[in-house]
Amino acid sequence: MTSLRPTSEADFWQRAIQLAGYGLGWASPNPAVGAVLVRNGQVIGEGWHRRRGELHAEREALADAKRRGNDPSGATIYVTLEPCAHTGSQPPCAEGLIEAGVAEVVIGAEDPTEKTSGLGPAMLEQAGVTVRWAEGPPADAALALIQDFRKRAITGKPLVTLKMAMSLDGKVATRTGDSKWISGEESRGLVHRWRAEMDAVAVGSGTVLADDPRLTARDVDGDPVRQPARVIFDSRLVTTPEAALFEDVGEAPVLIIAGPEPDLEAVRKLEAAGAEVIPVGGYGEEARFEIAMKVLGEREIGSVLLEGGATLAGTAVSAGEVDRTEIFIAPLILGGGRSATEGAGPEFMEDATRVPSLQVSRVGQDVLMSSTIRTW
Numbered sequence: 001m002t003s004l005r006p007t008s009e010a011d012f013w014q015r016a017i018q019l020a021g022y023g024l025g026w027a028s029p030n031p032a033v034g035a036v037l038v039r040n041g042q043v044i045g046e047g048w049h050r051r052r053g054e055l056h057a058e059r060e061a062l063a064d065a066k067r068r069g070n071d072p073s074g075a076t077i078y079v080t081l082e083p084c085a086h087t088g089s090q091p092p093c094a095e096g097l098i099e100a101g102v103a104e105v106v107i108g109a110e111d112p113t114e115k116t117s118g119l120g121p122a123m124l125e126q127a128g129v130t131v132r133w134a135e136g137p138p139a140d141a142a143l144a145l146i147q148d149f150r151k152r153a154i155t156g157k158p159l160v161t162l163k164m165a166m167s168l169d170g171k172v173a174t175r176t177g178d179s180k181w182i183s184g185e186e187s188r189g190l191v192h193r194w195r196a197e198m199d200a201v202a203v204g205s206g207t208v209l210a211d212d213p214r215l216t217a218r219d220v221d222g223d224p225v226r227q228p229a230r231v232i233f234d235s236r237l238v239t240t241p242e243a244a245l246f247e248d249v250g251e252a253p254v255l256i257i258a259g260p261e262p263d264l265e266a267v268r269k270l271e272a273a274g275a276e277v278i279p280v281g282g283y284g285e286e287a288r289f290e291i292a293m294k295v296l297g298e299r300e301i302g303s304v305l306l307e308g309g310a311t312l313a314g315t316a317v318s319a320g321e322v323d324r325t326e327i328f329i330a331p332l333i334l335g336g337g338r339s340a341t342e343g344a345g346p347e348f349m350e351d352a353t354r355v356p357s358l359q360v361s362r363v364g365q366d367v368l369m370s371s372t373i374r375t376w
Contacts, residue, residue, distance in 0.1 A: 009106075012036050012043070012078045013138035016108070019048040019057070020080045020145050025197040025226045026051050029300040031111075031149035033057040035079040037065050037072055037102075044070035058083055058093040062100050073101030078134075080108040080142040085119035094120035097129065104130040108142025112153045143375070148199075148303035150376040151323065157293040158199065159376070160321050162306045162313055163191060164340050165328040165366075171337035172310060177210050183328045186364030189219060191307075194326070196220045198228045199301040200255075204312035205234035212244045215307070216252050227252035229301065233292070233312050235259040237266040241273035249274035255299075257292045285343075286319035293321055314343030317353055323374050325355070329367040 020034030027033070027049045035057035037045035045068060047060025055063065058079055065072045083093035083105065097105060105124055111117050121131045134142060143150075148159040165183035166172050173179040181188065195201055196217035203215065215230045230245055234256050239245075245254050256270060260281035267277045278295055282288040289312075296304065306316055316322050327340075346352055357372040 009078070010138070012038055013108070013134065013141070015043070015046065016078045016080050017138070017141045017145065019046055020142075023048045023050055023057075024145075025199070025228075028052070028148070028199050029152070029302050031081055031146040033079065033081045033145075035061040035077055037061045037070075037075050037077045039070070039072070039075040044068065044075060045072065053089045056084065056090050056093050057081075059090065059096050062096060074103045076104040076106060077102050078106045078108075080145060082107045082109070082111050082116065082118075083120035083124070084111070084116050085123045086115050092120070092123075094123040097124065098127045102129060104132065106132045106134060108134045108138055109146060112150055147323070147376055152297050152302045154376055156297045157290075157321070158296050158301050158304045159323050160293070160304050160306055160316060161194075161198075161324040161326060162316060162322045163194070163326045163328075164308070164313065165330060166340050167330055167332050167334045167337070169333050169335065170340060171334040172308070172340045173338040174334060175337050177338065179211065182330045182332070184330065184364040184366050187328045187330075187366045187368070190363055190368075191305075192217050192220050194305055195228050196222070196226050198303045198305045200229040200231050200296065200304045202231040202233065202304050202306050202312070204309045205232060205236070205238050206311065207307070207309040208232055208234070208239050208243055208245065210309075214244045214247065216248060228305070229253045229255055231255045231257065231296065231304065233257045233289075235288075237262050237270065237277070239270065239275075241269050246273045246275070255296075257288075257295075285315045289315050289319045290321060310339055310342040314341035314345065317341060318343055318345065320353075322353070323372070323376075325369070325371045325373070327369045327371075328363065329369065331365055 016034040016036045020032045023032040030052050034048045045061045045065025047057050047064050049057045085092045085094045124131050151159045201215045216227050217225050237258055254275040256275050256277045258277050258279050260279050262279050270277050280288050280292050282291045355371040359370045361368050
């Protein structure tokens, strides 16, 4: 890695956030964390949590300093998440920082888990290490990095991002169901990158029947490319073993969310093709969706990219389970066709799902509207 020579704390934080981003997806179910070790205004070591079971960001930064021939004693470390104080697959990071003689630890975000929250900073302070917490944009950026980790830790359910691509008049397909392609090539490339960063991609059985998608991450930088689990909401088990999903089931698992009493012969065939069929009960589609999210959380799935179709999207919104949205608006008008969401929806405008935060950007010829509905 090339040593940077930033001149302010903002630069250190920018680098720590960038490093943490390298671990998105790969670190799951652990959080994505980055760390920058600084002495006398110069970076002497840096690291990120690369994968579950490997060194945490703080210890990776200490190891990097050693590789460079730098002594971390008396240094300051900027770390996007509070250091742990417990032993898991790795020893406590707080203990490692104390042993290395680090003088100051500046933390971006707190860890909400009972086994960690507050314990690392307390251990550091008891050892005479100065502990500070980031404020403003660095704190916001550090918190945004671990929304999936925080939601699963707090609720037991994954963070749900609803992704849609629609025409200027709000349609996601023609009247015959044709939806390839509404968005442009650049937008589709961005979606593939998101898939590689998510634990799961979810669609309804109607999308599988209409489009026969693979739902894998393709043409993404990295070797190997991390693949998400594919989750199919299919209460009647109409998905067939001949679907394209099963061509690479060994690389990217297929989970099928079935009704409470699925047809056993259909289950047998799908399981023989490599799928895991998960019966889910509950009164009504919204209740079933919420229960399904809890089931996915139990399987250590911390993030879900919900890609369609309209019925599933409407159900997720009505159930109050959507945390973020990524909506592409393409420069075309269908003059008819299928709407982005379906379902009963609210009776009154005051009951609509409100979006408190919205960002608008250009992706090729498309407009991308990114929203955060809730922050964990």
